Each structure stands twice: as structure tokens, then as C-alpha cells.
Amino acid sequence: MKENQINFSEVDNCPVRNILDRFGDKWSTLVILILGSYDTLRFNELQKMIGTVSQKMLAVTLKKLETDGLVSRKVYPQVPPKVEYSLTALGLSLLPKLESLVQWANENRTIITENRSLKG
Amino acid sequence: MKENQINFSEVDNCPVRNILDRFGDKWSTLVILILGSYDTLRFNELQKMIGTVSQKMLAVTLKKLETDGLVSRKVYPQVPPKVEYSLTALGLSLLPKLESLVQWANENRTIITENRSLKG
DNA sequence: ACCTTTACTTACCAAAAGTAACTAAATCTC
DNA sequence: GAGATTTAGTTACTTTTGGTAAGTAAAGGT
Numbered sequence: 001m002k003e004n005q006i007n008f009s010e011v012d013n014c015p016v017r018n019i020l021d022r023f024g025d026k027w028s029t030l031v032i033l034i035l036g037s038y039d040t041l042r043f044n045e046l047q048k049m050i051g052t053v054s055q056k057m058l059a060v061t062l063k064k065l066e067t068d069g070l071v072s073r074k075v076y077p078q079v080p081p082k083v084e085y086s087l088t089a090l091g092l093s094l095l096p097k098l099e100s101l102v103q104w105a106n107e108n109r110t111i112i113t114e115n116r117s118l119k120g
Numbered sequence: 121m122k123e124n125q126i127n128f129s130e131v132d133n134c135p136v137r138n139i140l141d142r143f144g145d146k147w148s149t150l151v152i153l154i155l156g157s158y159d160t161l162r163f164n165e166l167q168k169m170i171g172t173v174s175q176k177m178l179a180v181t182l183k184k185l186e187t188d189g190l191v192s193r194k195v196y197p198q199v200p201p202k203v204e205y206s207l208t209a210l211g212l213s214l215l216p217k218l219e220s221l222v223q224w225a226n227e228n229r230t231i232i233t234e235n236r237s238l239k240g
Numbered sequence: 241a242c243c244t245t246t247a248c249t250t251a252c253c254a255a256a257a258g259t260a261a262c263t264a265a266a267t268c269t270c
Numbered sequence: 271g272a273g274a275t276t277t278a279g280t281t282a283c284t285t286t287t288g289g290t291a292a293g294t295a296a297a298g299g300t
Contacts, residue, residue, distance in 0.1 A: 019228070024144065025257095029144070055278080055280090056259085056281090059279060078266085079266040079277085081276090082277075090228060090231065101140065106136065111210065112189065115189035145288095178248095200246035200297075200298090
């Protein structure tokens with residue numbers, strides 16, 4: 001057992017899983033990455049940008065991110081409604097870590113695709 | 121639109137999502153992190169360490185990671201069977217990026233937990 | 241002869257996510 | 271002035287994903 005070991009075994013006691021489980025869902029990381037590159041987006045701009053997310057899941061995802069304080073939500077009292085989403089300082093602090101994952105994915109895309117086609 | 125912009129809008133054409141979707145599942149990142157700290161583990165050592173993963177999902181997760189070439193599987197022809205899992209070089213190259221996410225989660229755990237209890 | 245052990249698989253059930261339709265109210269079109 | 275359009279959602283229903291519990295194979299221990 002290495003030093004600085006993290007205990008993963010209990011969900012509630014595990015500092016990591018409690019937080020990371022929130023990004024283990026299908027859309028959170030993608031929403032953060034996109035808001036990171038576009039700064040401010042309305043609900044259906046985000047939806048068009050992602051392309052394959054359902055309205056329901058985008059709404060749920062944004063609500064969770066807002067609850068955690070990663071995304072802020074600005075409502076303009078208009079009809080039809082206008083709501084703008086952007087990253088908070090906390091969300092921005094996570095961004096470079098996710099971008100580093102994206103960079104890794106880009107660098108290793110070819111080799112992983114090859115591995116997949118070998119094994120089927 | 122910033123320079124170095126990534127196009128997220130089409131699943132198949134998106135270099136990022138094609139790869140990252142594989143870690144968007146419930147267990148992959150955790151398995152990589154644990155194998156990263158324990159070096160080599162047998163199937164049920166991994167299961168005990170995670171604590172809440174089902175045998176079925178651990179098997180599925182390991183098979184996907186093996187297919188992608190992130191995890192290697194060494195079978196000892198014994199009865200009862202012995203199978204050892206460890207990270208490949210590719211898996212090891214991903215590890216620091218995931219550990220950086222863990223570090224972020226640790227640093228921001230308190231504030232996120234507070235945010236959740238305010239809104240939640 | 242029977243129980244144990246390990247790394248799975250399988251059949252069945254629960255939870256998460258996808259789909260499509262619906263809503264409210266101001267503005268635009270005819 | 272009746273009806274379509276627009277936006278940010280919500281709701282009811284279906285599909286997909288994950289969880290549960292039991293089963294499997296074959297060697298060794300009691």
C-alpha cells in the first residue's frame with residue numbers, strides 16, 4: 001500500500017467518489033467543457049451544441065451542476081424565456097483538469113480505436 | 121469561438137466523446153485509479169476494494185478496459201482460477217490525469233458539500 | 241462424499257436515461 | 271384578432287444500463 005493512499009471502499013466516507021460520482025454521469029463533463037469554451041450559452045444553444053442530449057437530461061444535468069456550484073444560471077424575465085448558463089469560479093477551476101483528459105483522449109484516440117477493432 | 125476549438129456536436133466525428141464516453145460509465149475511472157495505486161490485483165481483491173460494485177459490472181468494466189488496451193489480464197491456469205489485473209502503459213499514461221481530478225475533488229469537497237446542503 | 245474456493249455468466253428486477261408530447265405567455269403573421 | 275412561433279423547461283412512457291442472487295467448473299481439503 002502506497003503512501004498518500006486513498007480509501008475507496010466506502011461510498012459515504014470516500015471523499016473522491018462522493019464528488020466524482022457526480023461527473024460520472026453521461027453529460028456533466030461535456031457540459032462543463034462546452035461552457036468552458038463558449039463562456040455563456042442559453043439552454044437550447046447548449047442542446048444544439050451537444051446535439052444528442054435530450055432536453056430532460058440537459059435540464060437535470062444543469063440543475064445538478066448548479067446545485068454543486070459549478071455552473072451559474074441567469075434568468076431574464078422575458079417571454080419566451082431566456083436563461084444563460086456559464087461556469088462559476090469553481091467550475092472554471094475544474095476545467096483545466098477536464099481539458100487535460102480531452103488532450104489525453106486526442107493523443108490516444110488512434111491507438112484505442114485500433115485496440116478496439118482488434119478485440120472486437 | 122476560441123481557437124483550438126473542439127467540435128462536440130457529432131458523436132461519431134467527435135474524437136473526444138468517442139473515447140471519454142467509455143469512462144463516463146459508473147466504474148471505469150475508479151478501477152483505473154485503484155489499479156494505479158495497487159499495481160496488480162486479482163478480480164475479487166478489486167471487488168472488495170471497491171466494495172459496492174457487483175461482480176457482473178466489474179467483469180463488464182474490466183473487459184471494456186482490456187479491449188481498449190488500458191488494463192492487462194494475466195490468467196494463471198489454476199483451479200480455482202487466478203486472474204491478475206494491472207494497468208498497461210496506456211492505462212498508466214491516463215492515471216495522472218485522473219489523479220489530478222481526484223486532487224481537485226479533495227480540494228473542493230467541503231465547498232461542494234456546502235453548496236449541496238444549501239440548495240439540496 | 242461433500243464443502244470450499246475463484247472468476248466469472250445468466251436470468252431476472254430496479255434505476256437511469258431517451259423520446260415525444262405538453263405548457264405558458266409574449267410576439268409575429270395573416 | 272385567431273393562430274403559429276418561440277424558449278425553457280416538465281411529464282408520462284419506453285428503452286437501456288446496472289444491481290441481485292443464483293449457478294458453473296474443477297481441484298483440493300476434511
